[in-house]
Amino acid sequence: MNLTDTYTLPNGIKIPVMGYGTWQVTDPKEAVDGVVNAVKEGYRHIDTAQMYGNEEYIGKGIKECGVPREELFVTSKLNNSNHGYEKAKKTIQESLDRLGLDYLDLFLIHWPVVKDNGGDWQQDNIDTWRALEDMYEEGKLKAIGVSNFGIPHLENIVENSRIKPMVNQIRLHPGVLQEDTVEMSRDQNMVIEAWSPLSPMKYMEEDTKVQAMTSEYGKSIAQILLRWSLQQGFVVLTKSVHTDRIKENADIFDFELSDGDMAYLNSLKFEDLSKPEDLKAR
Ligand SMILES: NC(=O)c1ccc[n+]([C@@H]2O[C@H](COP(=O)([O-])OP(=O)(O)OC[C@H]3O[C@@H](n4cnc5c(N)ncnc54)[C@H](OP(=O)(O)O)[C@@H]3O)[C@@H](O)[C@H]2O)c1
Structure with a gap:
């Protein structure tokens, strides 16, 4: 496997296994240079969102x-304030205009409307989804x-x-496994994308077993986390505005974590990272 290898979505579209994330990249120069350097x-896969303000x-x-447009895979996502059929359709076109593109390879509803928000959350999500279906057609x-999207939303x-949705992009890394959501998404043939794969990094620095892994594989903790995600079969999304890290994060295709190391990483729990609030829709 390498950086340009792909999974196939249910409609035959190929999605590269690793994507360059752009959350919190608001400085124009950093955003442009980040994409160019990546x-x-x-x-070949770039992930943005209306919410990031950087399209x-x-x-x-x-x-x-x-690199020609057709060799790139570009994703954007619908902002929470743009739910609803008409608004979603209009703002998807605005995303395309901001990006200067005729089409997006993938477009996602960023967050579902959830029960606690009141109103008819189910109808809202259905109406919004219908806008994506129409733009797809x-x-x-x-x-x-x-x-x-959690199980009720799916x-x-x-x-x-x-x-049916072809992708579910959710928070996934050691400490946040969301196994039921992953299973349900896969049962429905969705490809899973993992966001914030590096969030446990600072907790893992103190873990002696993880330190031993870095020596054994000759890889950094960041690379071990990204490799874990890849071996889980997720599309891994990772962000850096630094060229050396962009390079480091892509250098994960020449080693394989053992079953024992995967099991150890799966067993890790980080109290601060596993709070349900982190996963709750806004
Ligand atoms: N759907 C959603 O709700 C959702 C939510 C969050 C994220 N996402 C997407 O998923 C992407 C990835 O998530 P994320 O941005 O949280 O990314 P991440 O890759 O988990 O972490 C990025 C952070 O780690 C640092 N970093 C990157 N590589 C490093 C390395 N090799 N060593 C040490 N530190 C490193 C970055 O700093 P520097 O930039 O300074 O290097 C940045 O602070 C996002 O950018 C976004 O596209 C989606």
């Missing part, structure tokens, strides 16, 4: 990176999916829509 290092600069990076979105869409 593509230079071999990344314009990510689009500029895509234009400047020197118009060819403006090559694939469509969801993000941060069931609602699967039971009430004509096209």
Whole structure:
């Protein structure tokens, strides 16, 4: 496997196994340079969102990176304030305009509306999803999916829509395994994308077993975490604005964590990272 290897979505679209994340990259130069450098290092998959406020600069990076559009896989996501059929359709087109693209390879509902928010959360999610379905059928979105959807949100869409989500992008790393959601998503043929894969890094620095792994494999803790994600079969999304780290994070295809090390990483719990609030829809 390497950086440009892909999984196949249920509609036949190929998604590269590793994506360059752009959350919290708000400085225009960092955003443009980040994309250009990531593509230079071999990344072909870029993940942005309306919420990140950087689509314009990510689009500029895509234009400047020197690789033809059709060789890149670009994802964006619907902001929470843009739910609803009409608003979703309108703002998806605005995303395309900001990015300077004719189509997106993947578009996601960033967060579901949840029960606690009051109102008819189920109908809201269905109406919003219908906008994605229509834009998919118009060819403006090559694939469509969801993000941060738990089991009730997935069931609602699967039971009430004509096209099933092809992807569920959720928080996943040692300490946050979301096994039931992963299982349900996979049962419905969705590809799972893992966000914030590096969040346990600082906790793992003090772990002697993890330290032993870094010597045994000759890899950093970041690389061990990203490799864990890959071996779980997730599309791994990772972000850095530093070229040396962009490179380091892509250098995870020449080693394999043993079953014992995978089991150890799966057993880790980090009190601060596993709070249900972190996973709750906003
Ligand atoms: N759907 C959602 O709700 C959702 C939520 C969160 C994230 N995401 C997506 O998933 C992507 C990945 O998540 P994330 O941004 O939280 O990324 P991450 O890759 O887990 O962590 C990024 C952080 O780690 C640092 N870092 C990166 N590589 C490093 C390395 N080799 N050694 C030490 N530190 C390193 C980065 O700092 P520097 O940049 O300074 O290097 C940054 O502070 C996001 O960018 C976004 O595209 C989606």
